[in-house]
Amino acid sequence: GLNNVIKVKHGNVDAKDTSSFIGNIISHCAIDLSSVPGNGDNGKSPLFKMSTFDKEFRSGLGYNQPSSPLASVGMMASATGATASKYVARREIPILIEENCTQCMDCITVCPDTALPNTAQDISAILSTAISKYVSDENARKVLLSKVPELDKNCRAKMLELVVDADDKTRFKDIAIDEIKKLDDKAITDESVNQLDAILDTLPVIYKKSKAIFLTKEKKEAGSGGLFSIFVNDLCKGCAACVEACGDHNALKMIPETEELNAQYHSANTFLKQLGDTPQKYLGIFNSQSPQEAKAAALKFHLMMQSKYNAFLSGDGACAGCGEKSVLRSVSTLTETLMRPIFHAKAERMSAKAEQLSQTGLETLNNLKTKDEDSYKIFKKSILHLLMGYGGESSEDTEQNILEFKGDDKKLIDALVIVLKQDASDHKELRAIEGMAPNGMSVMAMSANTGCNTVYGSTPPNNPHPYPWMNSLFQDGATIGWLFGESFIKDHSRRSVIPERFADMLLNGFSNKFTEDDYFFYTHFSDIYMTEDEILELPKVWAIGGDGGMGDIGFQNVSKAVLQNRPNVQILMLDTQVYSNTGGQNSDSSVMTGGFDMNQAGVASEGKLTEKKSVAESFLGGHGSPFVAQVSMANSATLYKSILDGLCYRGTAFFQAFTTCQPEHGVPDYAATEQAQKVRDSRTMPEFVFNPELGETYAEALSIKGNPLSKDDWYLKKIPGGGGKFTYTVAHWAFSEARFRLHHKKVKEDKVKDLIRLEDMIKFIMMDDITHRRHIDKNHRSFIPDWGVYTIDYADDGSPVYHILSRQMVIFNVERRKAWRILQSKVGTINKDYQEQKELLKKIDSGELTVDEFLNNIQENGSAKEEQLEKETV
Ligand code: SF4
Ligand code: SF4
Ligand code: SF4
Structure with missing residues (x-):
């Protein structure tokens, strides 16, 4: 490659310092999300506020950082990576060639750095957003907004005319501005047209070849076609994997970044933030309300929804193009995609039941007291014990505590209503991350072994995780993850399942007896007794590690956690076949050729005669009934499908994914997906999915069809x-x-x-x-x-x-x-x-x-x- 080495010109040493790259960003009337009220914001202790974190880590203190509680116990604010510019990490940046893009989603799927946010929108949504947020004159804004239906119709007609001409390259911006200029109204000033021209010019708008979004829809039903856009944000590290994935479409190319381009991208991304999620009608056969039922090939469209795309935020310190990141992102975005609608539906249900209970609950409880006093007493004891904190160390202790309760029956019903309402609010209204709109509590947590995935995400302020995340030294990630899972089961039982079941008893008129056996059942309640729906509603856990942490020194921990077959525990081994972050030592997953640290290839020995350990295969037998998949970005559809199937399986799911380590493998930054395909196709790591739901023989449960x-x-x-x-x-x-x-x-x-x-x-x-x-x-x-x-x-x-x-x-x-x-x-x-x-x-x-x-x-x-x-x- 020496022929490709070029001298980097430094230019004039006295030239103006433009390294901040901040050009002329077109801004809108900004909304500071931190001022939008969200449940629980006011009650947060300083330790959990971003301002506390910022004071320490973003105040330019450098090496004079105080040894405060945050620093000394290794706590980090979530999702700070989203605010990290990766300009210094890239030499070039991709640019979109709008007229060539077919909306195949390949670039978006492979991008390891969450740097290609994308959306499909109605033409009127784009026009209305531009007008309402970027036209400063109130009069002009009003008139222009009233003309949106007319503009929408006219733009559409022009686009239909142009779309059939293969050589035409007219941008949407030019069509829209032409139509705006044709409007005959004095209120529409030149300044307002220029303002619209400026912002629309920054937007990457695709309609020519994105047939599923525009032409096909338009043919089916006039007025229904929309616009597709792919933005490039400042998290891009310039790996060029997207360009490689785009291939013959020729819709992306890498170019040197200029101050103007950087400003244009910033402006466009700010515009994107004004838009809502991609409407369902542009997601094709992918139903965002029931993703688990979608066909594998349709799952990539979940990345068109910003609310899901941002479930993993990047901005971390991984190498450009690191193969681990796209897989790591997949587990986060798919868990969010699966669980968020479930959480929101649950919130609605809990709210409705709380409301009903506040109206009829007391009367039903009074009736119970009259007709079956024994049941009433045990039911009351259960509420006090399980929901109101009167439980003790033993039965006697509990009985003693309960004697302290001086309230009446209304207090019992109120308690139940409060618990249901709180649960509803937690699932829909809680704002987990400052700066983001309230959307409910995190659907998952992640535990990790020390390894690359830990290191690149744990340096403040470069945390890519918007959910609770914890690192455990070297080999314990799987065990810690399993214990997270256990605590979630306990919380879910006490805060959701039992209160809802008690509410249902009251709402259904309490026709059955409530005995000491029932009291025993609910005080010893666990996931065993949860219905399939209650299990699905459990928050999920992902234990993440590399092949060193999980297949080598931590294998026993993983084996133990897999065997537990807990319903909400998923384990992902990012297999780079080497200890990547410590410089490339041999792991059990390393291959026979050696040549890595601690497994030198030379005259005396050409490598190792130990065979490669296949961790995933070892869980196909002798480990109970886990869901197991050896999948990778070689086939993102299968990867996505198996992640969803694993999440819905009522037992542990284990995934092994080959991921490139660019420096240790010696592959280009853009090559992660290509190398994953080569590893699969060469039989080095064949793809397979083992789903115990399909039968009790390998022939039924195991599939190698992906090879x-x-x-x-x-x-x-x-x-x-x-x-x-x-x-x-x-x-x-x-x-x-x-x-x-x-x-x-x-x-x-x-x-x-x-x-x-x-x-x-x-x-x-x-x-x-x-x-x-x-x-x-x-x-x-x-x-x-x-x-x-x-x-x-x-x-x-x-x-x-x-x-x-x-x-x-x-x-x-x-x-x-x-x-x-x-x-x-x-x-x-x-x-x-x-x-x-x-x-x-x-x-x-x-x-x-x-x-x-x-x-x-x-x-x-x-x-x-x-x-x-x-x-x-x-
Ligand atoms: S160059 Fe790499 S990081 Fe940047 S958008 Fe493309 S794939 Fe993502
Ligand atoms: S830019 Fe290329 S890879 Fe990306 S969606 Fe368009 S055609 Fe597909
Ligand atoms: S060293 Fe390898 S595994 Fe670690 S971040 Fe870099 S590319 Fe990824």
Whole structure:
């Protein structure tokens, strides 16, 4: 890459300092959200106020920071990352080419930094927002607002005319301003038109190729089409993953950032904040009220809703393009997407019941007292014990406490009503984060092991988490997460489930008896007795760790937490196959080639002979009934679907996701998704989903369908430029990551003429040969000549690239192939390649055929696989 190294010009040293990059931002009449009243704001102690945090961490104290309670106990304000500019982290920034965007959502899905907020809106919503917030003259504003329906109609007509012309590049702004200028009203001043022109000019508005938003809708029902927009915010680190994902659409490109562009983006993002969530009609088949029922392919549209997109805020210190972040964001946004409508529906229900109870509850309780005094007494005791704080250390203690209660029955009903109302308010009106609109309490909490995901999010003020988040030293994240889950179950029982059940008894006329058995039941209530709906309403927990923290030193903790099968605990292992944040030491998930810290590859040893631990697979057996998925950004639809299925499963869900670590893997900043696809396609980490709800055999519960050619040893990949297909082995993936550089060398074609091709060599070897070290016995068929094996990869232009391989690289291919075959066998796949190999080895081991005869035969006639390739090519 040295050819690409360029000298960064520093310019004139006396030039004006423009490093703040603050250009001319177009602002609106600002609304300070901190002044919007939200439940509980006034009662917050200073420790929980952003101003306290700001005083310490954003007052320029530098190294003179006081050792205050916040700093000394490691507390951080939530979601401060959202306010962090990442200008210093990027050299270039993406720019949208509006007329080419098809609204495929690929860029938005891959962006690791929550930097592409996007929305679809009615044309009238965009026009009304621009007019009401950016036109300063009151008269002009009034008149323009009254003309919005007319403008909407005229813009639409013009857009329909232009949309069929493939070469047309007219921007929405120009259409709108043209139509505004045509309006005949003296109140519409030049200044107001200029103000609208200025703000609309900053907006990225897409309508030409975003057919599902505009043209298709418009054809179906005139007046129903809208506009799609993708904004770029200041959290962008310039990794270019979005541009890579956009690919042939050519709707995004990286350009150097200027002061003007930075100001334009700031202005546009400020405009976005004035808009509401994307209306349901633009979300297609994705129903935001019941996301768990959506098809996998439709789930990406949840990212069109700002209320969900911002469930993870970024602004943290992860490297540009870090593969972990897109997956981490997925679990947060999907949990928010699933749970928020459930929370709001619950709030409505609780409110309604509280209201009803305040009207009829006392009368029903009085009736109960008259007709069944025993039931009344035990019910009263239950309310006092469970809801009013009269419970004690023992039954006697409780009875004693209850004697202190001097209130009447109305007090009991009032208590129940208050608890229901508080619960309703917590679920809908609470403002969890200062600066954001009240939306109810957090739907989830996160626990983490020390690792990259912890480190990049725990440096004030760069916390990306808007929900309760806690780090635990090295290996304990899963256990801490499980305990969060237990405490949520307890809270949910006492604050929601039991009060609602008591309210229901009263609202239904209290027709049944309430006995000491019932009292015992409710004082020992747990999730076992919750209905499916009550379980779904439980706040969720995500335990997050890397492969070091969860698959290696913390494996026992994870194993224990998985086995508990708690209904609200999800565990995610971000698998970079190495201890990333401490500099790349070997973990159990590291692959056989070594070359990392503490697992050097060199003359004495080429790596490790320990096989890669598959943590997710270890939970497919002997760990009870967890939901398990090995998924990644290779297929975001499957990743999203499995996250939702896991959240809805009444037991623990464990996810293992391959994620690139750019510096440790040696891959470009933009490559996270591409590398995840290569890892899957090379069989290094095949995708699978195990859902115990589907049956009690692997054949029923396990699916490996997400892998291409899932019945064969290897996937056949297209040679770029249409030159046929080639066998895509583990080695082919390894060529794309610099961490494997010690295990292959590029050579000229003539250097390989006496060598064995990898695809043939591995036919003579089974994993058992390696276990018994026969692969270093020159007289055995499985002998692997060090650097005596080659394979062919293909460059972007389709030309062949010859690589010779270390012995360890060949072993690595055999080991991953074996792991893949075992996985295939679990679902009952008959792998013909494996059958053929066994036949071949039988012949060689019985003396019927020699290795040389087989190789000569291939040389003369070509291998069966090559014939197959030829067929594919044709
Ligand atoms: S360059 Fe990277 S961080 Fe910036 S918007 Fe694109 S994907 Fe997101
Ligand atoms: S910019 Fe490109 S990747 Fe993003 S939605 Fe548009 S076409 Fe798709
Ligand atoms: S070191 Fe690797 S895992 Fe850690 S933030 Fe950077 S890219 Fe991500």
